[in-house]
Amino acid sequence: MKDITPHIAQLSAELESAPRTATSRLVSLIKEAYLEKNLYFKALVLRNNFLQSGNEYLPEHLKEDYAQLLKEISQAGKPEILPKASASIPIEVPAMDVFIGANIGKTYPGFELKGIGLRLKTGEITALVGENASGKSTLIEIIAGALQPDAGQTEYPVFETKNDAKDWRKIRTQIAYVQQEFISWNHSLLETLHFEAAVHGIHGEENELEVQFIIHRLGLQEHINKSWSQLSGGYKLRFELARALVWHPSLLILDEPLANLDVNTQSIILEDIRDLAKNTKYPVAILISSQHLTEIEGIADRLIYLHKGVAEFNARIADLAKGAKSHLFELECRAPMEAIAQALKGLHLAELFSKGGKYVLRTGPEVSQAMVLSNLVDAGITIISFRDLTASSKKFFYENKEEF
Amino acid sequence: MWWLYFKQMPASDTHTILHRVDEIHKLIAGNEVPRAIRRSMDFIKEFSNDKDLLKQILVISSQYHRINQELSIGIAEYAYADRARNQILFGMLTLIDQVHSSYSPQMY
CATH class of the missing domain: 3.30.70.100 (Alpha-Beta Plaits)
Known part of the structure; x- marks a missing residue:
């Protein structure tokens, strides 16, 4: 256990010359000294207030808060009791096979998608990239159950009943598919979200809570009373995501979600997608097609590169450099x-x-x-x-x- | 003290509930409050079955949104907004701590 007392004078002196370092060090020292939780929370909030003030130097009122906190630290009693052992138990995102495809093929005049094998698991993000007309949309539609392949096998272990013929209607309702072109929502945004949750079996108080949760989680509060036509492209996508996620699907397919989004919106949406896939309670398998290679590689676990209907790369992102001869x-x-x-x-x-x-x-x-x-x-x-x-x-x- | 366990954790990608708590603390300390609220929502939903806690974080999210709106249209004073923001931050830290303290893997 670290004794913080010898550092107090130094922390006090540092405040004038380097408040950024001082407030940051204060947070670390309290954490390392295992002082009362409340003191740690105060240090976190003080650090937040300093950054929020936007000043290079600590404003007077924050200096007073800082001095007061140092005083409280010097008078602090013994550390709190240790937490229970469950706090250190690893959290795992359940990995279930949601889609398994083998040797998938589809032929059109002048184009052939061939020999595609892939496995989509909950907690994993699979990026689908390739030039225009490489077969991305065809593959997405096959996985979404909107198109029948000419060759190969497709399985949906989570949605199918063993030994039964595929119930496509049931499978499709279990897949959240956000297409590149949005279809206008005819009813109010709020009603549409409530309805979507209800058709997936979420009723009553649960329905209200899930809808409110997704509205706040995706930052839609300010826009919930607007009509569909009043929304920007970025918010239309966010509402589509809300509609897709309000009922906790196991498989989410996103077709070019980053097209036409500004850089800030892209990064927030990518963060949200990553968080949602890795959710430990409701993990999602995500298939995402995009031309934004750098951005998509930043969040994806696996990548499929399609070229003229063939998967020229189909492995983990970490394997992209494997075997590179140059x-x-x-x-x-x-x-x-x-x-x-x-x-x-x-x-x-x-x-x-x-x-x-x-x-x-x-x-x-x-x-x-x-x-x-x-x-x-x-x-x-x-x-x-x-x-x-x-x-x-x-x-x-x-x-x-x-x-x- | 609950963060003692950080020292005992192996250096790997394995996440524990403490990593998640620490992530939110860092977001608050780094003045990334909107994301701290979003991750707190995820945290409470993932690690608690208590609907009241979920409702409380939704209230916190609404309060934060309202303060920002009031500031942007000029009907809130900065001193008031600062106090309200701090109350929100403490509320969020307390909620996270509450979920963390009562978490038990057997719940799931």
Whole structure:
């Protein structure tokens, strides 16, 4: 147990010169010293107030609160009793197979989706990426039960009764599917959410509580009395998510949810999607298609890259760099290609080309991003952006991908 | 003290209820209050069967939303809003602690 007393004078002195550090250290020290919970809460709120004030220096009233808290700390009694052992028991997100597909195929004139195998589990997010007309929508519709495959097997272990023929009506009602194009809600937003919960068997007080919960959870309070046409694209998506999630589905399919959203809205929605998938009480298997590769890779556990109807990558995100025989970097700068080639001459570039206003460099596996950056900086090249694509699905979108 | 268990936890990705509590504390300390409220809602729903606690966090969410609205349209004074915000933060911390203290894995 750490004794906080010797630190009090220092904390007091630090307040004038470095309040940001002082308030942060105060929180840590109280935690390490196992002082009363109430003192810890006060320190957390004080730290919050300091950041909320937006000042570089602590305002007078917060200085007084800080001094008062230090006084209380110096007078604090013995630490509280230890918590019960259940506090350290690991929490696991239940992993149930919600969808199992093997060798799925669908043929249209001029296009064939073939040999797709995938397993969607609760608590896992699977990203589906690929160029336009690669088969993403076809695969999504098959999984959502809106389209019958021509080949392969599909199973929904959570929704199907063993030994019975598939009851597609029942299966479809258990899948939450948010399509890219929204259909207008004809009734009020609130009524629609209550109705959606009710048709999934949530009635009475439970219905009211679930609807209020999802409204607050997705930050929809301010917009609940609006009509569908008054909502922005971002809020239409959030209401669609609310309608999909209010009844706790086990499988959620999102078709291009990030299209047309601003950066802030994207990050909040992605955070929410990740939180919902990993919910320990109502875990969801999420399949999400998107062209926003960086953003989607940030939350996904698995990734499927479709190219002309074939899954060229279908594994865990962590495996994207596995077996890479070369490194691929994406560089954005104003310098001409010759200057880049000259700057990186010593690194023996395997390839350098320009695409979409950016340069793409391929090197041997022994060349790190630090080496590339260092050479570019030494050559006086101003870098606008730089990214190692070796562990990103974006590498598939560049030409010559067969070699990676 | 309940956070003693942080020292005893293995360095792995395994989450415990303490990780979740700590996540909310960090969000509050980092002035990320809207997300702290959202994660508190998740926490209470996941680790408590008590509907009253769920209703309390919904009230907290409403209060926070109302204060921000009043500030944005200029009908609330900053001193009042600061006090109200602090009450909300303490309310949230107490609720989380209540759920944490009464949590038992056998409940599920």
